Amino acid sequence: MKVSALASSLIGSEIIKIGNEVNEMKRKGASIANLTIGDFDSSIYPIPSELKTGIVEAYHQNQTNYPPADGVLSLRETVSGLLKDRFDLDYGANSILISGGSRPLIYATYLALVDPGDTVVFPAPSWNNNHYCHLTSANTVAVKTDAENNFMPTAAQLKPHLKGATLLALCSPLNPTGTMFSAAQLAEICDVVLEENKSRKEGEKALYIMYDQMYSLLTFGKEHVHPVGLRPEMKDYTIFIDGSSKCLAATGVRVGWGFGPAEIINKMKAIVGHMGAWAPKAEQVAMADYFQHKGQVDTFLNGFKKRIQDSLEALYNGFIELKNEGFNVDAIEPMGAIYLTIKIDYIGKSTADGQLLKDSADVNFYLIKEAGAALVPFSAFGNEDHMPWFRASVGACALQDIKEMMPRIKAALSKLK
Ligand SMILES: Cc1ncc(COP(=O)(O)O)c(C=O)c1O
Known part of the structure; x- marks a missing residue:
């Protein structure tokens, strides 16, 4: 079918693509902390x-x-x-x-x-x-x-x-x-x-x-x-x-x-x-x-922000601890929104079964499969695919799931050579 030049050259959202793969794996029974989509799980974060x-x-x-x-x-x-x-x-x-x-x-x-x-x-x-x-x-x-x-x-x-x-x-x-x-x-x-x-x-x-x-x-x-x-x-x-x-x-x-x-x-x-x-x-x-x-809005915002901030800080502290232990990771202190910027510098390393992680998408899918942790590489936001930075979005994930995910990330990174 012929469509317009504009329609035929449209690029879909990379984030939704990763999110869909995660959902498919979850459907098959995998337990994954989904830190991909810039949305909220409305059972965790309902509207006021x-x-x-x-x-x-x-x-x-x-x-x-x-x-x-x-x-x-x-x-x-x-x-x-x-x-x-x-x-x-x-x-x-x-x-x-x-x-x-x-x-x-x-x-x-x-x-x-x-x-x-x-x-x-x-x-x-x-x-x-x-x-x-x-x-x-x-x-x-x-x-x-x-x-x-x-x-x-x-x-x-x-x-x-x-x-x-x-x-x-x-x-x-x-x-x-x-x-x-x-x-x-x-x-x-x-x-x-x-x-x-x-x-x-x-x-x-x-x-x-x-x-x-x-x-x-x-x-x-x-x-x-x-x-x-x-x-x-x-x-x-x-x-x-x-x-x-x-x-x-x-x-x-x-x-x-x-x-x-x-x-x-x-x-x-x-x-x-x-x-x-x-x-x-x-x-x-x-x-x-x-x-x-105003009072009602402030009450909602204060409670909501506190929970988002707790999740971001748990994630931030988790990655800084890994950094202090010698892992090639880093994170930037959260200031606003629902996102954390994380560096996972493992491009060029190989998995236990010998697969080379050649770019940030490979690192991401390795962490999804091995650690049940799904992030979005910065390549989805206009950067090159060799850049080792990722976005974590905490709105669709409970604090407990974030805490439970950190040891799995540590174990997965420890296996890379
Ligand atoms: C920076 C920024 N602006 C605008 C939007 C769009 O928001 P809406 O869902 O209201 O269309 C988003 C959604 O992710 C966003 O991150």
Whole structure:
């Protein structure tokens, strides 16, 4: 069958591929700690009970017709208040767009700003920018970052690629690393973007930052920073991506919000409308009500974050212990989100039955089979397959399973020669 050039060259999600293999092995009876998918096991991490009740109640009230194209007003107003309260950001309801989770907002940002052949710059590792570049036929520039900077991009790394670029896609706390920008790091990047925009001629397209702060309410002590807070002039050039999927463990509820300059948000509204990618109306109504009760939100967030942090720290401490025992592993201290960055430097080693682990995918599948531990190599986030770094996502795994997995990893690594 003939499909479009775009469809025939689409690449599926590597993470879902690994996740599917793990599920297949589990189906056959294997016991595997699944640290692959950036999702939650809803029996371990259910959504807030008040939100659940609110959604059911909204259906009882027949909130079942089309929502307004930009989202129900009460939710946009609630989000406006939330942004002011939590991040000191001033965005009125007209600068906020609701959609069915945050992905449509990312795609709409790309579609609203990027013409075929325009340059989009993003760090590697990062999540899914390569796919959105493909969908918009962008000229893709993936800038490699390094462990010394917690895999967050620096102004010096980005600057050489920004001349004439249309979009710089940033994210903090970052998927896949669970690390965050410091104020100084991000301010330097903003300065480079402002300088680039000043150098552009009248009528020339500006350079925008898409700032994905999906995990901004899931931080463990470090302050979340954003371009507009550090450089108010960045307000004209920043489109924020945000939403409820991760901070409320509500990935299946599908309510996301984006905000930025009203004229761009308006175009994104039309794009999301043509896709019909609105959030279900009942979920919007319930979400608006839920976020109006700050005490209840804080109680949920504190409990939820503590459990996620406990899991990340158990994993982090486990790998640091192995490192101290002389294993070729390392980890970066968790700062936010649901992810830990782990180094497992065993590429080039051989298994007990003589099989060479030639790349990070081989190491990953060895650990799945031998240790019942499934991670995602950074090659799934735009890095080379010889890079020994991996993402562990703790949302779909109980703390006990993580603790029980560590001795199995130790035993499996001990067998490599
Ligand atoms: C950084 C980041 N942004 C956006 C999303 C998309 O979220 P949603 O499920 O609301 O579409 C994800 C999901 O994994 C993410 O990690």
